[in-house]
Amino acid sequence: MTKVVYAAEPAVGWRRRLGAIPVVPVLVSALLPVLVLSSPAAAADLNMTVRVTVERVEGHDFGEDPDFYSYVEIAGESFNNEDTPATDPFEDTYTIEPNWEFSKQVALSSGTVPIYLEIRDEDGFLRFDDDIADLDPDGDDPDDPSDNDDDTDQSLSFTLDLNACTVTGDLSGGCGVFTSTGTPDESASIRLRVEVTEPPAAPGIRIRCMHTPLFPQVGDTVTITAEFLDGALTPARADTLEIWVNDRTTPDVSTANSLTLTYNHTITGGGSFSYGCRGVDDSVPIFTGWRSVAATAGDGDEVPVLYTGSTYSRVDWVFVGDSDDYSGAADPQFQSDVQQIIYNSFYSYDPFLVHQDAMSFWLQVGTGQADPAEDGCDHVVPDSGWADSVMVVHVDSFRDCAMGGSNVFSGENTSFSTIRHESGHRPFGLADEYCCDGGYYQQDVYPNVYDEPEDCADDAPDLGRTASDCREFEEEIENWDDFDWSVSDPATNDLMVDNATAQAADIRRIEWYFAECRGAKC
């Protein structure tokens, strides 16, 4: 029998509210939401984020210390975090608490979603060498003489009802935390979380939300501002705007029919605070996702100022203040400048904003030193090698550059579009698309620049283009190679040409990168 522990958090919100109200007096009015649900426009437009989080795995009876990883399918999309940074720290360990998150956006109109989960023990580089840990209690029991030893079902399969936020199958109950233990041998006990949450963006509507000061201290009052936007990121009125702070039971402030909403929150203790902004328009809700903000420096070299979750499932940017201009994370001017960078470079750029729940931003506690390109581009920064991208922020004007041998680049505090372009390189790995003297290479996965025109032509249909959209240029890289390069993204108004709009090949790779992160692979 499957052991189920129901969610520690509140179950589905509106059901709880309904449950608290006498049924008879509201019988008629209770039908109204059903009518709204039946609205094709609202239901069809809404994508929900389905998230499966593997919180804990305890192995049993493996011959050697296991190297666990997860294989998850959500609505047919598979995630496999074998041999990734997310699994490396947990090798050779029987009991792990990895918090591997796997998420996918699924249309609410699809009603139910099949979810499949395996925990595997990596035995080698070949898939068929790996063992599957038995998670399903309805299986083989070697101690039971009546058992027919036909335990072929070692995985967990269940169906998630998006509306009710309940699961049935190998697990059953309301969304939240579940546990299950398989039968010996080579089995595991697993604790996982299943959630259905509102997306950070929906077709035609966006929400942007920031706080100031960026790195407040205990006792400070923080101003949180929510902005509701349309798909072009221009201000739009939301039917409802809400700001939630720390408390998940109710918003701290809400308003109707507004463009923005502001809330002041005083940090009274705890070393951090958390908030999120939610907007509802035409019955379509979007939520930034909870972010946590440090209010003390802590032990690390970096402080999270917008932390959305595990670094293995997020894209993490670290900002370092140039010692010529800033004194470190506590410097108000540094906080203000970085806030502007986040706001303008990331939250005002739709390919990034729609993934705001998958991005985290950090400040280096100390300072670094940006080294101009003409001096050799040898930036000096405290160790933040773990981050997806590190930016040394400076005020003076000089030739900025990205070090070849690291994830570090320098940028002026107001060069917002340049910062976006550099983020295209690091972390997303996009090559330059302008001619000439750019950084050219063909990525193995979802390239935006091609070694051969045939590759560009072959890929063009996948980008909604034809082979005739491919343009070529020749670039001789001194002491390196001579290459003819092909590109199908346009020659202007492009992220990797003139720091402008992310075009199809750019978007595809950015989307792939975020998807990989959402699969606990970054």
Place this chain on the structure above:
Amino acid sequence: MTTNSRRRLAWWLLPVAVGVALWVGAPALSDPANDPTIQPIPNFAADNAADEAKSIVVRVSFNGRADATVTDIQVVDERAPSHLGAPPLSKVDVLGETGDLIGTFNDWHPMWELGEEAPGGGETRRLNPHASGRWIAPFDRDAATIVVTDIAAADEIVRADLTDAIHDFCLAHPDDEDCLRADLAVEAVTVTAAPPIGLVGKDATITVGTVVTNNGPDGPADAALTTTATAGSGVTVTPATRTATLPGIAVGADVTESDQWTVRCDTPGQHTVTFTATVATTHPADVDLVATNNTRSTTHTIDCAVPVTVNIKPGGDPNSINLGAGGNNAPLAVLTTTAGEYGNPLAFDARTVVATTARFGNRAVVLGGGGGAETHNRRHDERSYELDERTRDADLDAVLHFRAGDGGFTAGDTEGCLIGKFTDPAGTFTFFGCGPVRIVP
């Protein structure tokens, strides 16, 4: 409207009002949950505390594309970056001890510098011939080597050993979950087998047993046992060092390693050989923080005897030894020989034999301290027969007599041996020699 009417109206309107209020205030069904109530609040402190990831940072300095120098290798207490978006410019392979591939990823090339042509201007790529850079690989306790390939040039540009960095990290962080603390100890070093004497110019085999244990707290641990043999003057020992691998010593387990050593006596007398065994962990991520019990020694003394030529029952052949009354005064001659005569390495003057120390009999018996004593307690110096039983050379030999029955002979014995002391100006030493016999019960 009367009060009652108002009350009735209110009663009918109440459920509708509550319902409408509920519908307005609560999310519509298309809003399947009041989402912030469900989504967990990210907890960076807890996430950070749970993340015990480490990485190996290899720093390099380039002086041209094919000239890379590793300047530093460190294990750091933070995770490696994902490398998910890194371009195929350099390829990094992390290999295990046997060359097995532990991990691989692409990364940027340190020489690739992307910089502005002018402040605030367009970007250009430059190949910086004097670049510095780093590669950061996820930590693996079994990592041994990192190999970096310049993909475009298909050249290996870096190959570096990672084991020292891993070991240094574990020495500094022995409680890290990827490090193993094993207090290995040499519990005993013992000579378990050795001949009672050595013969000058001859090899002797000595067996040394070493007991190693793991006092924990972690295990099993692979160990390397290195034993050195140090010979005193007058003796040589080979080999000088032996190394053994002791795999997987569990906590509390005793593992015995037994080795044989060849000792050759160069000069007569009591000489020493000291065997010193030292145990150490072999895996770079294993550390032994208690060094005081890692080494132990034993010193073995070997009596190096001078080989001599013995003619049993000189002048006759076969050398019948009667174990009965007929053998109560069996003669034998210790021959005076020159170096090389009869294959003896040293010259020997039989007149130096101390007769009272001489013992004759079965080899094992006399080497064990038994055997028959010289029946007259004196040496008879005379020109005795050489081994051809016909020749008597000019030098004086020592003729001794023994009661054969005291020699511990058995019927099948075919040799009789003599051991004893002799004295020369350099001191008193042992001599030893054997000759053929035919035992007559």
